[in-house]
Each structure stands twice: as C-alpha cells, then as structure tokens.
Amino acid sequence: MVKPRVVIVGAGFAGFHAARRLSRVARGRAEVVVVNPTDYFLYVPLLPEVASGILEPRHVTVSLAEELPGVRLVLGEVDGLDLESKTVRYADPTGAPGELGYDRLVIAAGSVNKLLPIPGVAEYAHGFRGIPEAVFLRDHLTQQIELADATDDQAERDALCTFVVVGAGYTGTEVAAHGVLYTALLQKRHPRLSEQRMRWMLLDVADRVLPELDERLSRTADAVLRERGVDVRMGVSVEEAAESGVRLTDDSFVPTRSLIWCVGVRPDPVVDGLGLKTDKGRLVVDEYLQVPGHPEVFACGDAAAVPDLTRPGEVTPMTAQHAERQGKQAADNVAASFGTGELRPYKHHDLGFVVDLGGTQAAANPLHVPLAGLPAKAVTRGYHLLSMPGNRIRTATEWLYDAVLPRQTTQLGVIPAESVPLDTAAPEHITRGRRR
Template identity: 85%
Template sequence: MNRPRIVIIGAGFAGFHAARRLHRLARARADVIIVNTTDYFLYVPLLPEVATGILEPRRVTVSIADTLPGVQLVLGEVDGLDLDSRRVRYADPTGARGELGYDRLIIAAGSVNKLLPIPGVAEHAHGFRGIPEAVFLRDHLTQQLELADATDDQDERDALCTFVVVGAGYTGTEVAAHGVLYTELLRKRHPRLRDQHLRWMLLDIADRVLPELDERLSRTADKVLRDRGVEVRMGLSVEEATEAGVRLTDHTNVPTRSLIWCVGVRPDPVVEALGLKTEKGRLVVDEYLRVPGRPEVFACGDAAAVPDLTRPGEITPMTAQHAERQGRRAASNVAASFGTGELKPYVHKDLGFVVDLGGTQAAADPLHIPLAGLPAKVVTRGYHLLSMPGNRLRTATDWLFDAVLRRQTTQLNVIPAADVPLETSNPEQVRKHTKS
C-alpha cells in the first residue's frame, strides 16, 4: 500500500519544526516532504551579526539533510496550489517545473518584504531577510567607508557616511545597533576618516522604538542607540528615495547611498493567491491550525492568522517564537489526523523577548523580568544557543573569536546589488499559476 504523503511548504521556523516533529511522530508510517528554496533552515535572529562580520554566514544556516534525515527535500519555489486535486506546483532552481500530490498539506510559506507605495523605495532600498541581504549589507557598509576614504569631496564623503534604517522593530533596531558599531570600527581603520562624522538614522512612524515590546525594553534600546549617536526619529518615515538620498515626511532631504528597509513583512503571495479567506493577508485557520473547509490543509507561522486564545478576538503576532511552536502543534495535529496522538488547540503565552544591541548591550525580559546591559546580553546569547537547532559550538566559537581577535572587514563582492532587490515576490506571477 502507498504510504500517506505529508507536504510542508517552507522551511522557516514553522516549517522546519513541523518537519522535525513529524519525522519523529510519523517515522516509517508516512512520507514527509519539504519544499523550500534553499537546503537549509535560516536562524534569522542572528543575521545582524552576519551583516557586521561577527558571525560567518554558514553559522546561521542549519542543513536540512543533516538535521532531518528521512525527510525528503525538494528544492523549489512553490508558485501554485490546486487544493481540489491536492497538488503542489513548483519551479526548481533550474527553472524546471514539478508537481507533488499530498494527503496532508502544511502551509508554512513564511513572509516577504512589505512594500509601501513610496516613490523610489523599491529601486533604491535594500531589505534584510536572508543570507544574500546580510552579506550584501556587510560588503556595502565596508565599501561606503572605503569610498569615503578615497574622496576629497566632503559632501560626497558625508553622503557615503550616512546610513538610514527605516523600521524600528526587532530587525531595524538590531541592524542600527550593530551597524553603528561596525562602521565605527571601519572608521578607525581609515586614518583619513578620523574626524569624519558617521551618521546613522533610525526612522519609524511609531511613537517609540520596539513598539511591540514592553516600554522598559523600548527605553533600554532607545538609550543604547542614542548613546551611540544614532538619530532615533519616531513619527517619521521616507517620502521619496532617489539615487542621491531620501526625502523624509517632514520634507527634510538626507543625502545618502544607504537606505535599509526594515519596515516589516507580509505573508508570502502564494497565500493571497489561494482565494481563501484571509485576515491581514494571512490565511484564516481555526485554533487547531486547520483551514476551514479543508481538513487536510494546515497553516502556521507568518502565513497563518492563528487565533490567540490568550487574547480572545486577536491573532498571534508574526514572531519566530510563535512560528516555531505553531509548527510543532501543526505537526502533532497532522499526526492526530492519522490516528497518532490527540488533536489539540494552539495555546501559547510569551515567555519573554530578547533584543541584541551589539557590544555588551542587549534588552531582555525572560519570564517578564526586564534586564539590560551585560546580564541581558548573557541571557540573549544563551537563548539563541538553546534555540538554534544546530551549529551551536561553531556560533559560540565565533563569538569568542570576535571578543579576542581583530574582526575581518574585507569585501567579498559576491552579491551584486541587483541580486537583492527589495521586492522579492511577484503576486501576479503566483496568481497565474494558482487556483483554489
């Protein structure tokens, strides 16, 4: 008899942990297949350390083949779902097309950059979602200081040494906090830039940094950024971007060659193209992570609008903490649908958050106890090591080397700017290949 086939779309926090649990629960009773564009799980929270030379890129990637033996990996980008015939359509890295049938489907497609209708942003800004963007940013920051060192035009030098980060959530705050330390390190290695001012700006339309967190953590992060010279400008954003710089919503012009877009994310367009009910762009599911009317289809992570049973009437936020736990619950409920275990709702209370601010600084509230400075840093790095499904020793070793050795700052020039556009998905292209 043919064994049941469980297909998981995506290997982010939700998809990877769903596959990991299903591999344990299903064992030889079902085939588990992951469709993903890369052969690794990416530990996104440490990307700012890749972008500033603390960690090597492979440290934040965990091989699917090594950690999920027995789970089949299909390299490809899903661009079509036929829910009636239970087929998943995808294109592999060579452009060849393929299809997979399934008995159960877990949609954990994740998210892509959120674009706003602001002139010039798509052309001149760069996002921060994966390894290519992190490696590009590291090279870009290095290059800007090297170009500034080479010019005698003070206006051009000022523009090259100005960095604008839009979005003061987790990603933007950490990028600005790590970035200002990295460029200061670079400046010290260029004697001609000894008296050059390095200008970092962090913008957000919110009224405070890290608006989704407790105000005490927000104040900690804000103070660290301002003490390092970052211009924290709340209630402000970009009105237009050009090759020469940006115009802010207060009509101020800022000459810059560096616009880093960390405004937020939106669900993968494959979700919207299904034609099913969505909430805030996320696929509506019940408390068991099932898609209404499609008992064989589950969704979790950023792709799903999961009811938050601890806050009736609301949905869970798009965080790695929720995605990981939802992936595990979706896997257990898929197994329960085959008679292994019991169907249970997703219930989770946040145990706290950690924000790495570079150097010896961090903000954390483990078990909702607010911490700052070195104690928060210890908690933050300990949390990341425990959360990573691999590469823990290598990551810890890189941290040790960074503490005692001179950081390497050479450009690799392996990621051209054209290869990391801000817009990473084309909803119209997906819609053409999808039917509900």
C-alpha cells in the same frame, strides 16, 4: 501499502520544526516532503551579526538533509496550491516546473518584505530578510567607508558615511545597533576619516522604538542607540528615495547612498492565490491550525492567522517564538489525523523577548523580568544558542573569537546590488533571478 504523503511548504521556523517533529512522531507511517527554495534552515535572528562581520553566513544556517533524516527535500519555489486536486506546484532552481500530490498539506510559507508605494524605494532601498542581503550589507557598509576614505569631496564623503534604516521594529533596531558599531570599527582603520561623522538614522512612523514589544525594552534600546549617536526619529519616514539620497516626511533631505528597508513583512503571496479567507494577508485557521472546510490542510507561522487563545479575539503575532511552536503543534495534529495522538488546540504564552544591541548591550525580558546591559546580553546569547537547531559550538566559538581577536572587515564582493532588489518576494528567490 502506499504511505500517505505530507507536504510542508517552507522550511522557516514553522516549516522546519513541523518537519522535524513529523519525522519522529510519524516515522514509518507517512512520507514527509519539504518544498523549500534552499537546502537549509536560516536562523534569522542572528543575521545582524552576519551583516556586521561577527558571524560567518554558513554558521546561521542548518542543513535540512542533516537535521531532517527521513524527510524528502524538494528544492523549489512554490507558485501555486490547488486544494481541490490536492497538488502543490513549484519551480525548481533552474526554473523547471514541478508538481506534488499530497494527503496532508502544511502551509508554512513564511513572509516576505513589505513594500509600500513610496517613489524610488524599490529602486534604491535594500531589505534585510536573508543571507544574500546580510552579506551584501556587510560589503556595502565596508565599501562606503573605503570610498569615503578615497575622496576629498566633503559633501560626497558625508553622503557615503550616512546610513538610513527605515523601521524601528526588531530587525531595524538590531541592524542600526550593530551597524553603528561596525562603521565605528571601520573608521578606526581609516585614519583619513578620524574626524568624519558616521551618521546613522533610524526612522519609524510609530511613536517609539520596538513598538510591538514591552515599553521597558523600548526605553532600553532607545537609550543605547542614542548613546551611540544614532539619530532616532519617531513619527518620521521616507517620502521619496533617489540615487542622491532620501526625502523624509518632515520635508528634510538626507544625502545618502545607504537606504536599509526594515519596515516589516507580509505573508508570502502564495496565500493570496488560494481564494480563502484571510486576515491582513494571513490565512485564517482554527485553533487546531486547520483551514476551515479543508481538514487535510494546516497552516502555521507568518502565513497563518492563528487564534491567540491567551488573548481572545486576537491572532498570534508574527514571531519566531510562535512560528516554532505552531510548527510543532501542526505536526502533532497532522499525526493525530493519521491516528497517532489526538488533535490539540494551539495555546502559548509569550515567554518574553530578547534584542541584541551589539557590543555588551542587549534588552531582554525573560519570563517578563526586564533586563539590560550584560545580564541581558548573557540571556540573549544563551537563548539563541538554545534555540538554534545546529551550529551552536561554531556560533559560540565565533563570539569568543570576536571578543579576543580583531574583526575581519574585507569585502567579499559576491552579492551584487542588483541581486538583492527590495521587491524580491523572498531572499532565496535570487537564486533564480525571479522578481515578483
């Protein structure tokens, strides 16, 4: 007897956990196939520590083959879904086209960089969505300080030592917080720069840092950033970017060679091609994570507008916490459609958030209890270790090494700037050099 096939598009937080749950609850009853551009799950929250040299890139990845036994992995970038013929179209890493039929489909394609029509941004800014971008940023920061050390032109040195982060959400805040500590470390290793100002700026059109989180977390993060000398400017963004620097919306010009784009994300464009109802680009689903009119199709994570049953009339935010739990619920509901268990609605109360601010600083509100400083740092690292599906010992060991040994600051030079363009739809796509 031919087993029904379940195809999962994407192996981010939602797709990975859907596949792992299905490999257990539907063992022997269905063929589970994951289509993903890479052979790993990426633990995105620790990318700022990769960019600042604390963690090695491989240690924030988890092998899909190792963690998903019994699940078939198809390396490829999905570029089309046909719900009528029940097929998934993709291109493999060599560019060769492929096609998969399915009996059940889980759309967990995740999100990509959000682009805004600002002149020069696509050409001169770099995003922060994956390992290539994190490794590039670490090399870039190191290179800027080394170039500054090599020049006697003060204006050029000032530009090289100025770093502009756009977007004061979760990612941008952590990048700025870790980045300012990393360049301070680099400065100590270059005596010629002992009197040089390392200028970091954090911009956002919002009225506060971390606008989507609790105000107490926002105040803690803002205070830490300002104490470290970060120029936090709310209500300000980039009006135009050029090779020599950026012009801001307050009409000031900032000479810089470093524009880091963290303004947010949008659902993967594969959702647009379905011709179905969306909510701000996210595919509309019901409380069971099913697509209306297509009971064999489920969607979860950033790609889906999932009704938030804890806040009637709203949809769940695009967070890893929701994506992980939605992936598990989607798996259970797929299994229920085969007769194992029963359909259940997705309902989850936020358990709080953690924000790692580098050094001994963090902001956290586990179970909505506000914490700052060392207690928050302990909770933050404990949360990440529990949430990571692999590499926990390696990660904890690297944290220990960073606490007792000098940090390595050499350039690897393996990711050229042209390989991480901001308009790349997803970080993994650089393996094919394709741009959307």
